[in-house]
Amino acid sequence: MTDQTTQSPGTSTSSGGVIARFIRETELDTRLLGMLGALAIIWIGFHLYGQIVNGFGAFLTPRNLWNLSVQTASIGIMATGMVLVIITRHIDLSVGSMLGFCAIIMGVVQVNILPQFLGLGHPMIWVIAVIVGILCGSFIGAFHGALIAYGKIPAFIVTLGGLLVWRGAAFLVARGETISPVDPTFALMGGGPYGAIGATGSWIVGLLGCAAVLGLIVMGRRKRKIFHIAQRPIWAESFLALVGCGAVIGAVLLVNAYPWPRGIVRRYAEAEGITVPEGGLFISHGFAIPVLILVGVAIFMTILMSRTRFGRYVYAIGGNPEAAELAGINTRWMTVKIFALMGALTGLSAVVASARLGSATNALGTLDELYVIAAAVIGGTSLAGGVGTIYGAILGALVMQSLQTGMVLIGFDAAIQQVVVGSVLVLAVYLDILYRRKSK
Structure with missing residues (x-):
């Protein structure tokens, strides 16, 4: 006879309660x-x-x-x-x-x-x-x-x-x-x-990164199904997808927020025949x-x-x-x-x-x-x-x-x-x- 114990998700357990359950379900590396x-x-x-x-x-x-x-x-x-x-x-x-x-x-x-x-x-x-x-x-x-x-x-x-x-x-x-x-x-x-690579190139890299994050999660679920391994809960997969894509998009916004120095922008504008506006020309570095x-x-x-x-x-x-x-x-x-x-x-x-x-x-x-x-x-x-x-x-x-x-x-x-x-x-x-x- 097998003795099994059922606990509600909200109750605290010996393994650490809600936090331990969250880490266990998302399979995050401590x-x-x-x-x-x-x-x-x-x-x-x-x-x-x-x-x-x-x-x-x-x-x-x-x-x-x-x-x-x-x-x-x-x-x-x-x-x-x-x-x-x-x-x-x-x-x-x-x-x-x-x-x-x-x-x-x-x-x-x-x-x-x-x-x-x-x-x-x-x-x-x-x-x-x-x-x-x-x-x-x-x-x-x-x-x-x-x-x-x-x-x-x-x-x-x-x-x-x-x-x-x-x-x-x-x-x-x-x-x-x-x-x-x-x-x-x-x-x-x-x-x-x-x-x-500039702002446009960085957004392309960011979108590819988000696609890779989502693709890895989908492929992971398929492999688990093939090898009969227990699936992560949908909420855990959604959380990982949100955090992964959020980190990628955040990195893109960060690198695009750093502009070229004014002296380099001025020389670049002169070489390319670009008129610099009165407030200056904002050119992002990107990745x-x-x-x-x-x-x-x-x-x-x-x-x-x-x-x-x-x-x-x-x-x-x-x-x-x-x-x-x-x-x-x-x-x-x-x-x-x-x-x-x-x-x-x-x-x-x-x-x-x-x-x-x-x-x-x-x-x-x-x-x-x-x-x-x-x-x-x-x-x-x-x-x-x-x-x-x-x-x-x-x-x-x-x-x-x-x-x-x-x-x-x-x-x-x-x-x-x-x-x-x-x-x-x-x-x-x-x-x-x-x-x-x-x-x-």
């Missing part, structure tokens, strides 16, 4: 809610601090939030790859130096080499430079992975050596010089007024190209991790490497591929970082390895392996960049910023330990 809550506290806290001390809040403005999204792109791209590395119980301390080396290589290619053969301003210069940067990162990452997998050298040692080697190699290639200016089309991938690159990487990596055999192998290796190998997974070759992917994403991040700077310098990417690892860990990737999400890493990158930006706005010096970042990293690891203890 870690995701925690990160969003922390992000809201950081944003509101810095904004109110500015109002109290300076008389005005500069954080929650379209200008600052637009710049924050651009600044997050480079770290966020690398953080999506670091998730895979940490899930498989490894670490990569070399990503900052690899970024600087790839940027120098791309700078040399597009400034010193290609113009001699293709001519200055050739449309293929930026394409070749991007391909070279990504391939350079892939080869370095694969080399690291081979040393770890087949040479049996710990990842910590290999990538610590890479941190020193590639920073020194970047200095030798460029002879310590700053390489500039980069190709004008290449520079658009760093953002800025011309490196954005920056680096942000769209980050979104594209996030979609690709999420599909890779959740819909492919490669992703399942990554989680299997992180959960139990010995069992994964006994199950027939080539763990050594997987390690090489994971580090090669990390290197490719680092090369892509080097594209964004050097394009935003407008030049390639030896110091580019310094300490980025700290921020990338911190972003992944804050985003819920466990250093014990086997646990991690792509969206969590991107949110972690946004949290890290929000802390940095906020401290700059309120006047904290670099030393205090480093203290805060280091403390947040240690706190994130401690919270991960507590979370794993509670979940056992």
Whole structure:
């Protein structure tokens, strides 16, 4: 005889009552809610601090939030790859130096080499430079992975050596010089007024995003029906659709509320023969190209991790490497591929970082390895392996960049910023330990 207990939806239960039921029915990730809550506290806290001390809040403005999204792109791209590395119980301390080396290589290619053969301003210069940067990162990452997998050298040692080697190699290639200016089309991938898609393009992206949110919810219901999995209630699906579409539309309104600077508008109007009205000409930035690159990487990596055999192998290796190998997974070759992917994403991040700077310098990417690892860990990737999400890493990158930006706005010096970042990293690891203890 089976003993079943029926409770009304409004009554409080031992699992936490209405709130617990809401989270259970919507299937929201509690870690995701925690990160969003922390992000809201950081944003509101810095904004109110500015109002109290300076008389005005500069954080929650379209200008600052637009710049924050651009600044997050480079770290966020690398953080999506670091998730895979940490899930498989490894670490990569070399990503900052690899970024600087790839940027120098791309700078040399597009400034010193290609113009001699293709001519200055050739449309293929930026394409070749991007391909070279990504391939350079892939080869370095694969080399690291081979040393770890087949040479049996710990990842910590290999990538610590890479941190020193590639920073020194970047200095030798460029002879310590700053390489500039980069190709004008290449520079658009760093953002800025011309490196954005404008109001119309942003609305198109926003509508596509809303369609994707609704499509995912409908496809999810169909899959649950096919595999006889309990459906979420209609109200929960409606809530998720409303929140998802609302977030997308809100992002579009935000980026379209940030106009071009007046000087750039004036020069643009003169070049295009446009008469500027007396009240000025309002031209929206829209989504920056680096942000769209980050979104594209996030979609690709999420599909890779959740819909492919490669992703399942990554989680299997992180959960139990010995069992994964006994199950027939080539763990050594997987390690090489994971580090090669990390290197490719680092090369892509080097594209964004050097394009935003407008030049390639030896110091580019310094300490980025700290921020990338911190972003992944804050985003819920466990250093014990086997646990991690792509969206969590991107949110972690946004949290890290929000802390940095906020401290700059309120006047904290670099030393205090480093203290805060280091403390947040240690706190994130401690919270991960507590979370794993509670979940056992």
